[in-house]
Amino acid sequence: MTGVLVLDRAQTRAALDPVQVTEAVGRALVAIARDEVSVPPRIAARAPAGLLGAMPGHVPGLGLAAKLVSVFGDPARPGRSNHRGVVALFDEQDGRPLALMDAEPLTAVRTAACATLSMRALARPAPRRVAVLGTGTQARAQVALLAGLGPGMAVVVGGRDAGRARQAAGLLPGASADTVAGAVAGAEVVFCCTDTAAPVVDHSWLAPGAHVSSVGGSRGPELDAATVHAASLFAEWPGAASPPPAGAHELADLPARRLTLLGAVLDGTHPGRRSPEELTVFKSTGHAALDVAAASVAYRLARAGGLGTEVDL
Structure with a gap:
């Protein structure tokens, strides 16, 4: 095979086996903690209505890739944004372009995988009640990934729109829908997957010993200051405590000693x-x-499954 494999949205999604993505993401997190990856600081070009970000990276043994993603406001949904982009994969040995794929399902699945790994590593064993906050693409990806973990957890989707919350809950048989505060009440694990500009979680809502995973909040903090102050904090990389857009609103300017890398927990x-x-x-x-x-x-499974279109680039 010498051409570039192009995967559309449906083909990209079909090639993202959640179990295998979770295993690969775990390897990448450990490589980050061991300082084995090559990832330069993010850059972004800004247009009047949004931005275009570029994120290249190399993980030994996994590959060399770059994501281009645009973040623009959605006129049809005030206060929400659209994230659109592509991921280009290259051969890490000779630099040949291998594949071009849709960034949206890829980002959603790898983010849900990372959040799930945080639950496995940091939550108390065998959580019985899990809250997923949000009703958009990322929340749905999280619910779908939880569906593959088997029975034993009561999953509650919390959202401002009751109808959308019920739709998201429908991705997992037995899941239910509630308000945001109602979903958090008594939950041992809380997945925050929103596009908020202000905190969606109040520290007083959280059960003792809860684990909170926050993957949203690109426009503002998803967690309140009291929660951040009271918690032991974990992140993918040390730069999470730098100012946005590279870092998190919640962690900006925190001392490095407050942060532990998730990969360091995964590798013991x-x-x-x-x-x-x-x-x-x-x-x-x-x-x-x-x-x-x-x-x-995605590339390996797409090749094995005959997905995509090969083009000469």
């Missing part, structure tokens, strides 16, 4: 949770190494 060099009563927070900002991980899985 950090204990993670230290007591049942501890509040743990994983704050995701995204990282190019995770795109590399997901793209490598």
